[in-house]
Amino acid sequence: MAAACRELADAVDAHTTGEERRLLPLLDSHLDDARWPAIAAASTCRLSRRERTLVLGLALEDSCAVDRARLLDGLPRRARWAWRVAGHRRYRAAVVRLRGAPPAA
Secondary structure: OHHHHHHHHHHHHHHHHHHHHHHHHHHHHHOOOOOHHHHHHHOOOOOOHHHHHHHHHHHHHOOOHHHHHHHHHHOOHHHHHHHHHHHHHHHHHHHHHHHOOOOOO
16 A cells, blocks of 8 residues: 555656646746735635645645745735644644654755
């Protein structure tokens, strides 16, 4: 099971790396910073608060310092506060439970 999960994770990583290489430059060239709040406001999220915390942690863990700052700056003030107060600790605890080691970053 662990080997199958690693294989799946590698396949997803390869796929998303390709998407990021092709799509992120397109987004940067077609959407300026002023348009992102409208996109965020129009989107809906069906994830629970716990799931959103996990996804945010994964995104932050896999981002460089500049992208982490940009991602956090794009969050509503309340979400940034929640991440700093408790979210990062909950994420770390979940990663330790799942991986047996703390997050990479």
